[in-house]
Amino acid sequence: MVVEQVRKDLLIGGQWRPAASLARFAVEDPSRAEPLAEVADASREDALAALDAAAAAQPGWARTAPRERGEILRRAFALLMERQEDLALLMTLEMGKPLAESRGEIAYAAEFFRWFAEEAVRIDGGYTTAPDGNGRILLTRQPVGPALLVTPWNFPMAMGTRKIGPAVAAGCTMIVKPAEQTPLSMLALGSILAEAGLPDGVLNIVTSSRPGDVVEPLLRDGRVRKVSFTGSTQVGRLLLEQSAGQVLRTSMELGGNAPLVVCADADLDKAVDGAMAAKMRNIGEACTAANRLYAHESVADEFARRLAERMGALVVGRGTEDGTQVGPLIDADAVQKVGGLVGAALEAGAREVTPRRDVPERGYYYAPTVLADVPADARLLREEIFGPVAPVIPFADDEQALRLANDTEFGLVSYVFTEDLRRAFRFAEGLETGMVGVNKGVVSTPAAPFGGVKQSGLGREGGRVGIEEFLETKYIALDL
Incomplete structure (x- = not known):
């Protein structure tokens, strides 16, 4: 009605x-x-x-x-x-x-x-x-x-x-x-x-x-x-x-092509919660969605495992049904694009951390997916994914993380998770984006200026x- x-x-x-x-x-x-x-x-x-x-x-x-x-x-x-x-x-x-x-x-x-x-x-x-x-x-x-x-x-x-x-x-x-x-x-x-x-x-x-x-x-x-x-x-x-x-x-x-950086000293529970919010808000169909998830090599495997566990447990279905957490993508072209980006990454050597799962046959659905071992030249690290896919990439130190995060023509938003205040400020000032979320995965609010650079x-x-x-x-x- x-x-x-x-x-x-x-x-x-x-x-x-x-x-x-x-x-x-x-x-x-x-x-x-x-x-x-x-x-x-x-x-x-x-x-x-x-x-x-x-x-x-x-x-x-x-x-x-x-x-x-x-x-x-x-x-x-x-x-x-x-x-x-x-x-x-x-x-x-x-x-x-x-x-x-x-x-x-x-x-x-x-x-x-x-x-x-x-x-x-x-x-x-x-x-x-x-x-x-x-x-x-x-x-x-x-x-x-x-x-x-x-x-x-x-x-x-x-x-x-x-x-x-x-x-x-x-x-x-x-x-x-x-x-x-x-x-x-x-x-x-x-x-x-x-x-x-x-x-x-x-x-x-x-x-x-x-x-x-x-x-x-x-x-x-x-x-x-x-x-x-x-x-x-x-x-x-x-x-x-x-x-x-x-x-x-x-x-x-x-x-956008938002980086999310998980530092070695990050609270992993907080980082996974923030990554879920930054990645899965709006089914991943958001310009603010975390597109590249960089985790320090000392925590990368554990972070990917926890994130895959959370994303793999999400209920996929029609948005009007009780209990649904992930709805369909907007149209058939969106499903084809996301699938193409993931397929190309897998062919190039990426590894799917989340188990394969069924989604409703009717409608434009794509299962939440976490990828590891993603090659540096993979298209999904360069293009906006606009879907429920999270590639996790390890880094060795803060300088490398900043270089990787800024290696994009886009500059809308970025996220960093650390318990060190000095490190948080170094990242916040060094990230080439119009907005930065520190230890939080959602930055949007009517009271703050929303927009990007580059x-x-x-x-x-x-x-x-x-x-x-x-x-x-x-x-x-x-x-x-």
């Missing part, structure tokens, strides 16, 4: 309407490999209509009082928490993660609205005397303008609120293009924001099976002034090229700096 309750058309200018061509596309249930629902399939014409609505609403929305913008976000936070169970079920059906994780994501998503509700009234400026004493320097902050927000399928609600929250707080109107695999959560969020009092045209949602057809014309149109994207580095590079023509403000949260992206989302991405600084010179 929860799927039937979601509006499945485009949200443009406060109205739910079909695509101009009346085309629709299917959303699949990955746990059963069968259609779940059909939603409107937007085209270039629909995208530009959404931009017309956002551009028309921008001046009035920018003038809206910060307190009013914050109160809308606070009401939306309350509605998300009130409907947590239904929204979690919807997410599990379209994305696959177990219900317990979906409930956690709804709570996490809601917190972005609560956080930015509080930030809306803290947008500041400045006033100072000019150095020559004859004038004054005023600084004020204004919304960037209409923003294009492109969200991924792996966290379909939280990645939406992480972008929509600061845009609303800053006074920006939006066009949101959710991932074609998981549009239902965003469509449900659109209804909730309307119920919370968001004015017509401030949030517009265009669902499409052909992302390029709707995104590129928006980037080429001078009325969009900001683009925020979460997804692969390959697509991010393309969007940056397309954004250059209009010199758009960009935020890019791109791929090929992992530009800008930050969340924390006090999250709203900065949607604000321009204006300098006013006063001659006194």
Whole structure:
């Protein structure tokens, strides 16, 4: 029943309407490999209509009082928490993660609205005397303008609120293009924001099976002034090229290849717990997932054994079933990619530590896997795995661990486990990533800036700096 309750058309200018061509596309249930629902399939014409609505609403929305913008976000936070169970079920059906994780994501998503509700009234400026004493320097902050927000399928609600929250707080109107695999959560969020009092045209949602057809014309149109994207580095590079023509403000949260380092002095119980969280959150389908697990040679075998024992005991099944701990991957391509990476590593000499096990035949499942003796040139150490596979690699000393950890074009997040405070600081400062988890496997929180360096992206989302991405600084010179 929860799927039937979601509006499945485009949200443009406060109205739910079909695509101009009346085309629709299917959303699949990955746990059963069968259609779940059909939603409107937007085209270039629909995208530009959404931009017309956002551009028309921008001046009035920018003038809206910060307190009013914050109160809308606070009401939306309350509605998300009130409907947590239904929204979690919807997410599990379209994305696959177990219900317990979906409930956690709804709570996490809601917190972005609560956080930015509080930030809306803290947008500041400045006033100072000019150095020559004859004038004054005023600084004020204004919304960037209409923003294009492109969200991924792996966290379909939280990645939406992480972008929509600061845009609303800053006074920006939006066009949101959710991932074609998981549009239902965003469509449900659109209804909730309307119920919370968001004015017509401030949030517009265009669902499409052909992302390029709707995104590129928006980037080429001078009325969009900001683009925020979460997804692969390959697509991010393309969007940056397309954004250059209009010199758009960009935020890019791109791929990751996160190292997790277990030092010789680490508490192994704590390290295994942290590795489970860093690797298995969201079935391993997360840009923050531990992709390369480096353990000191004195503890590598024991760490791999304990990790394999924990991962091998996880219950694989449909996310809606009681007791399920690992759901399906998002689609058949994902299973093929993960299987290909593991197969290539095994052929090159890697060893599977977890025993072979059966998974449900129907749906896109992959059994949790721990690998040892992984060759240094294995593809799965270079590419983002995006699945429940943990390669464990030994290292001899801290210098080698840092060199191996930093030997990647990516730089989103890293993890280190040690009981030595000095070592922890050396790693935290030496790791070339935008975020570091010390003795913990989850770093994400609305109160902290999320983002990476190198090929992992530009800008930050969340924390006090999250709203900065949607604000321009204006300098006013006063001659006194």
